[in-house]
Amino acid sequence: MRPSLTYTEAELVQGLKARDEKVFSYLYDHYSPALYGVALKVVNDENIAVDALQEIFLKIWRSAERYDPDKGRLFTWMLNIARNTAIDTLRSRAHKLDQKMQELSNGTLQWEKLSVQQSVDHLGLSKVLDQLNKEQRVIIDLAYYRGCTQDEIAKLLDIPLGTVKTRMRNAIIQLRNLLKQV
């Protein structure tokens, strides 16, 4: 799947911190699909996701010196930047939209409809997703991609807080079992 690495993780980190444009280009080639996938899942709109992706890579470039290898792998750090940037984009857009809507109707914006629609172009993925039920996917996606808190999920799904915890745990256990089969 992934082309063989020509940099070690340590070399990538060092290159990024030294502002090596070749390393940046390499990181883009290898990780932009994963990070774009995150942005798309969060914002659910290609144009906004493209803007978010550029912002994500600029943040990776500009805040490289803040990356601490002791706190986790480079990929984890980049994924967190991707997720947080995309969530921020979504929230600021929702906020702007909300203001507009209030100006127009003085009403409140409803929480956007939950979408579990996927662009399934991966055999392994469809196998995994088919076996995770909708309930399990929704809870993982709300937490991971939307950055929802336990309280928010309990309210959104209209289930008790305790159920949120057990459902999340079972969803992740099921996901991990499925991934072992891919």
Next chain:
Amino acid sequence: MSLERFISSGIIELYVTGMASEAEAKELEAAMVAYPELEKEIESCRRDLEQYVSLQAITPPPAIKDHLLRMVADETAKCEKR
């Protein structure tokens, strides 16, 4: 809390999906110091979640890369001038 209780409590799953409360996150981070196995378990759970995320990778439109590389090169040039 014992190691087994941590593993079966669901707190690890909440933590890696970013859903743990501040108190839960602090509790888990403190426990990691006491139980190195816990750290391994968290990292293993995180890797699986990241694999799930990676499975949903989508290639972005090709024009973005050139645009980004130009922006980055411009920034570098500006920094060097200073």
